[in-house]
Amino acid sequence: MAALTHVVTSSVCGQQWGRAGVVKSSGLSDCSPSTSGAWAGRQQLRHELHGVKVATRSVAAVRKSTTVGPAVCTLAVEDLSEPAATAAKNLKVRSDIRNIAIIAHVDHGKTTLVDSMLRQAKVFRDNQAMQERIMDSNDLERERGITILSKNTAIRYKGTKINIIDTPGHSDFGGEVERVLNMVDGVLLLVDSVEGPMPQTRFVLKKALELGHTVVVVVNKVDRPNARVDYVVNTTFELFVELNATDEQCDFQVVYASGIQGKAGLEPTNLADDLEPLFETVIRCVPEPLVSADGPLQMLVTNLDYDEHKGRICIGRVHAGTINRSQDVKVCTPDGNCRTARVSELFVYDNFIRVPVDSVAAGDICALSGLDDVMIGETLADKLEGVALPTIKVEEPTVKMSFSVNTSPFAGREGKFVTSRNLRDRLYRELERNLAMKVEDGETADTFMVSGRGTLHLTILIENMRREGYEFMIGPPKVINMEVNGKKLEPFEDATVEVPQEYVGAVVDLLGKRRGQMLDMQASGLENSTLVKYRMPTRGLLGLRNILLTASRGTAILNTQFHGFGEWAGDISTREQGSLVAFETGLATSYALFSCQERGQLCLGPGVEVYKGQIIGVHQRPGDLALNACKRKAATNVRSNKEATVVLASPLEYSLDDCVEYIQEDELVEVTPLSVRMCKNPKMQKKR
Secondary structure, eight states, X not given: OOOEEEEEEOSSSSSEEEXXXXXXXXXXSTTSGGGSTTHHHHOEEEEXXXXXEOOOEEGGGEEEEEEEOSSOEEEEEOSOOHHHHHHHHTEEEOTTEEXXXXXXXXXXXXXXXXXXXXXXXXXXXXXOOOOSSTTOOSHHHHXXXXXXXXXXXXXXXXXXXXXXXXXXXXXXXXXXXXXXXGGOSEEEEEEETTTOSOHHHHHHHHHHHHTTXXXXXXXXXXXXXXXXXXXXXXXXXXXXXXXXXXXHHHSOEEEEEETTTTEEESBTTBOOSSSHHHHHHHHHHSOOEEEETTSOOEEEEEEEEEETTTEEEEEEEEEESEEETTOEEEEEOTTSOEEEEEOOEEEEEETTEEEEOSEEETTOEXXXXXXXXXXXXXXXXXXXXXXXXXXXXXXXXXXEEEEEEOOSTTXXXXXXXXXXXXXXXXXXXXXXXXXXXXXXXXXXXXXXXXXXXXXXXXXXXXHHHHXXXXXXXXXXXXXXXXXXXXXXXXXXXXXXXXXXXXXXXXHHHHHHHTTOEEEEEEEOSSTTEEEEEEEEEHHHHTTHHHHHHHHTTTOOEEEEEEEEEXXXXXXXXXXXXOEEEEOSOEEOOHHHHHHHGGGEEESOOTTOEEOTTBEEEEXXXXXXXXXXXXXXXXXXXXXXXSOOOOXXXXXXXXXXXXXXXXXXXXXXXXXXXSOEEEEEOHHHHHHO
């Protein structure tokens, strides 16, 4: 039986119900088209058999069956072609499941809200100790306070299972959001009650609207003193209009909440004592999965996990049919090749844990093991009649960096994996789950070019690799340009800076020097604070964050969002000062550093081993300056009246992110499990 793709477009409910692979159910709620008498006449059902397109028909030919079971309801179909009618008759609505993703800009409270939802769904015992942001299980996520990887969980509310996917909010991890939106039928769009829609809010909402998902807007943090909920709702509506949402999509449901207090309500001044209004809204407004329960199996692999005992774990949503434990399946790749495999174990998400089951029906999200070579974007299909689903596509990367074998004098001292083969295997293994990243071979056998969505996207990979024991060198980040009709194009981004009023002048001057064009300037929700919006080349944003913090005394907040490609903006000066470089290998001494600190700011203290060509500080003037950091005081038999007291200034502390922002074309960062050093590129020094 050929697989059937259904898309139902509603002009009644206020959203598009449907996407490739799933028909959204009308449901029986206030948010569903079933409450309107125009349901039969104002909707259209498009049937597309894989390889055969059938003409669009009016849904006057589709009517609801009067038979509604406890968990499913069926559709009766008339006047359709025989294959389409046969497939449509098998569609069933799973009213016992809702699949949602929580999307928002960074720091708008997604993970905190999920914490409260888990608590109130009685996932944990009353006396059980719970850490904050329990969904952020990765060490780097806890250290940085951001979500990096999408994660699944599930809760039960009044007999309905709600599959929840927590997503990252930072623009560099937008690929994670694009992936998981294929698994859900609706999204909760969180918006801060003070800041309103931010750059990443636009990106995630655009992707959700393109897939036709139901959007429930949650105005979070309404308990903040400067909350301005009316402004936030209005600007969110304007964002829907700017993204070319239909009139029905703009008629979204709004819920007001305080994630940290675990309260929600339909009015900002009348919050309930718990999140019950939010749960009720999800049940009422997010459509149930409408699936072909009796059709051939189709499951798109959307995420990968790893378990020390079970090996690779594939995560995805069953779009059609039923998958069973110990079942033989056909693994279909995007290029049309297929191979067979066997499912060894099967799990569903329930109350924050993976629960082993014997079978999973269409419409639910599951995890399975036993398929060690499966990749994201591949389809697990019925062994005899299965057909591949459309693969996952994400936006192209905009920034690239070179990864190479460590060639410094200290190479091999601290790392466990130091060869080009180790480096190559690890980088290509990253591509298995990180769809937004690309790896290419470099100019030499020991160099690789890694492309990503931004510098943070790449530095997270670098930090993970060094913690795993890898030792390597990285070059400065570079933008990925395009050439169209003989014209050189470069990526542009929309930068939003929130800064106190007294530092606006310094910020405007800094962004202007980097070829930025002001789009807007307005007072933000915070007292005595201004929001400045610029469109500028991605090149101008490289290394900007630290300089911006210095100019604003650490008060500026920078957010960026990719806009598109534009004509080359011209040369940009990203750094005015040179580097202090050691010209001798040895141990840094207080006596030598006392003289060196008069030339600029040092980034290391006495007793640290340095090598020739290593960057030991920032020169106070343009151009590099070579210094001797290992010089010792001459030991003579001439008595001095008194030993001079050496007073050294505190050295600058550079993190991995700071080093990546600091280095220029002729400089490298040496990354080891124990150290992060900057040095001059010896190959470029030889050319000079």
